[in-house]
Amino acid sequence: MTTPLEIPALxxxxxxxxxxxxxxxxxxxxxxxxxxxDLARMGPTAANTQPARVxxxxxxxxxxxxxxxxxxxxxxxxxxxxxxAIIAYDLDFADTLPRTFPHVDxxxxxxxxxxxxxxxxxxxxSLQGAYLILALRAVGxxxxxxxxxxxxxxxxxxxxxxxxxxxxxVNIGYGDKTALHPRNPRLGFDEACRVV
Amino acid sequence: MTTPLEIPALxxxxxxxxxxxxxxxxxxxxxxxxxxxDLARMGPTAANTQPARVxxxxxxxxxxxxxxxxxxxxxxxxxxxxxxAIIAYDLDFADTLPRTFPHVDxxxxxxxxxxxxxxxxxxxxSLQGAYLILALRAVGxxxxxxxxxxxxxxxxxxxxxxxxxxxxxVNIGYGDKTALHPRNPRLGFDEACRVV
Numbered sequence: 149m150t151t152p153l154e155i156p157a158l159x160x161x162x163x164x165x166x167x168x169x170x171x172x173x174x175x176x177x178x179x180x181x182x183x184x185x186d187l188a189r190m191g192p193t194a195a196n197t198q199p200a201r202v203x204x205x206x207x208x209x210x211x212x213x214x215x216x217x218x219x220x221x222x223x224x225x226x227x228x229x230x231x232x233a234i235i236a237y238d239l240d241f242a243d244t245l246p247r248t249f250p251h252v253d254x255x256x257x258x259x260x261x262x263x264x265x266x267x268x269x270x271x272x273x274s275l276q277g278a279y280l281i282l283a284l285r286a287v288g289x290x291x292x293x294x295x296x297x298x299x300x301x302x303x304x305x306x307x308x309x310x311x312x313x314x315x316x317x318v319n320i321g322y323g324d325k326t327a328l329h330p331r332n333p334r335l336g337f338d339e340a341c342r343v344v
Numbered sequence: 345m346t347t348p349l350e351i352p353a354l355x356x357x358x359x360x361x362x363x364x365x366x367x368x369x370x371x372x373x374x375x376x377x378x379x380x381x382d383l384a385r386m387g388p389t390a391a392n393t394q395p396a397r398v399x400x401x402x403x404x405x406x407x408x409x410x411x412x413x414x415x416x417x418x419x420x421x422x423x424x425x426x427x428x429a430i431i432a433y434d435l436d437f438a439d440t441l442p443r444t445f446p447h448v449d450x451x452x453x454x455x456x457x458x459x460x461x462x463x464x465x466x467x468x469x470s471l472q473g474a475y476l477i478l479a480l481r482a483v484g485x486x487x488x489x490x491x492x493x494x495x496x497x498x499x500x501x502x503x504x505x506x507x508x509x510x511x512x513x514v515n516i517g518y519g520d521k522t523a524l525h526p527r528n529p530r531l532g533f534d535e536a537c538r539v540v
Contacts, residue, residue: 150484162383187358189530194491196528202537210540278474288346295390332392334385341398344406
């Protein structure tokens with residue numbers, strides 16, 4: 149039987165994890181980003197569609213390409229972060245289904261149905277983005293997710309000629325706890341949930 | 345410094361976790377669902393918007409209300425699961441922002457902007473659904489997430505008169521490993537990710 153994780157793991161993933169705006173001057177090896185992906189990719193998606201795609205922006209040159217598309221309040225912290233993940237999704241995700249969901253012709257469910265493609269990519273690409281945030285925390289890193297950027301601008305700069313579309317951004321590194329503000333409140337079970 | 349989680353925790357959350365269609369005849373206490381919510385709710389959302397809402401469908405009567413709206417392939421397994429979560433989001437999520445994001449008037453960013461409301465609710469409600477899947481696994485439970493249902497029908501049956509909208513479903517219990525199929529392949533880092 150499966151048992152609950154121990155308290156330090158729950159703290160690291162959820163209870164004491166925070167959204168960081170500033171990171172320590174400590175290197176983030178590419179190997180750790182790969183390890184986080186190899187965890188996150190195991191999370192469930194509808195019909196194993198796996199629409200998420202990720203660009204890890206690391207070089208100063210690539211950061212400079214990202215900067216003009218950031219909301220002003222997100223620019224400096226993103227330029228300073230050891231890495232910034234563009235969490236995207238691929239509207240052509242169905243092309244891999246003959247390999248990733250081989251027992252039925254799942255590709256046929258999507259081809260020509262642009263509304264279903266867009267909804268499936270957005271929902272499941274977002275799920276995978278959340279799996280990646282928790283996987284990054286699981287390998288010991290900290291995250292600063294952001295929606296404040298011009299997605300069309302990022303698409304034009306990074307995804308021209310493809311059907312990848314930017315969804316949200318995540319700054320990645322080892323968080324600087326001295327720069328944190330007090331935590332904002334969360335909705336309790338009785339406010340956000342019902343049992344029927 | 346934060347360190348990586350140990351291998352058994354990574355296995356439980358990601359590497360050995362599976363999507364279950366059949367569950368053991370073992371009770372799932374409401375307290376465990378509450379514990380999972382209390383973990384999941386700590387995950388990050390844009391401007392702490394927290395749009396996700398969850399209905400845990402447990403009683404035979406409530407299951408019967410859900411059944412007509414399920415895709416045929418999802419009906420029997422959902423009726424048999426110890427609990428089924430309707431992962432929804434509230435289009436009125438901005439109403440709580442004066443309390444949950446008090447340092448600026450974030451509510452004003454959303455009021456009257458229906459496109460931004462819909463996109464924010466869908467993206468962040470999906471992130472929170474993923475946090476809940478991993479939180480349920482973290483407390484020792486197993487999940488069977490599903491998109492195969494009539495969302496408009498579920499909205500009419502469960503959310504009439506509110507602005508809650510169904511996003512996806514998750515069957516919950518202790519998974520029956522004897523009913524699993526071989527795992528389908530996932531996309532590797534070099535296929536789904538880039539470092540620039």
